[in-house]
Amino acid sequence: MITLIIADDDPVILTGLSMIIGANAKLEIVGTAHDGAEAAELCRALKPDVALLDIRMPGLDGIAAAEIILRENSSAPLLLTTFDEPELINRALNAGTMGYILKNSPGERIISAIITVANGGTVFSPDILAHIRAAAKPAGSGVWDALTPRELDIVKLISTGLSNAEIAEKLFISNGTVRNYISVILDKTSLEHRTQLAIKYLSADF
Secondary structure, eight states, X not given: OEEEEEEOSOHHHHHHHHHHHHTSTTEXXXXXXXXXXXXXXXXXXXXXXXXXXXXXXXXXXXXXXXXXHHHHTOOEEXXXXXXXXXXXXXXXXXHTOSEEEEXXXXXXXXXXXXXXXXXXXXXXXXXXXXXXXXHSOOEEGGGGTTSOHHHHHHHHHHHTTOOHHXXXXXXXXXXXXXXXXXXXXXXXXXXXXXXXXXXXXXXXXX
16 A cells, blocks of 8 residues: 655645545555645655645745655655746756656546655656756766666666666566665766656757
8 A cells, every 4th residue: 555645735636636546545645734844744754655745835835845855755755736837847856856747647647656656766747758858958978988788777767767676677686786776876977866867868868
């Protein structure tokens, strides 16, 4: 069972999301919040697998809440919003969020995103991926020259949103080995987290 909290300052949207998500037998909503501060506190207390956060909330917004949640390692934040503004997308990506999807996404896509993030993967809606490719500074293939072929294979798989477990299964190696590879890759590329790896690879000019 995957546990999650939902944070949205619109009670109608919060109710609608709760109904859609609550109908899935694999997911359990353990708390709801109406602002970022409350969401961060819920994650601190309940340690849910996923925190589904609206970006635009009063006081502490969803991105700021995600930064706290990531710093405290209390959940995996997934941002959900009606806004696809470049500034917000860039803030979310730089924060290291596990995913960013739009509220007009079909219910099954939202549920799939929650499951992917809970399993350690990253997920972005097609609109967000288009923004990444259009806005990211082109990165030449030279940035990857320090990586071995196996390390580059892992970067490619990360960029498709696969979790560590899925990468391990695909490459016939252990989860621990995947974690070690990612640590080495981040060190070699001077990047901070797997989201940055995915962005850098998606914007690469091979």
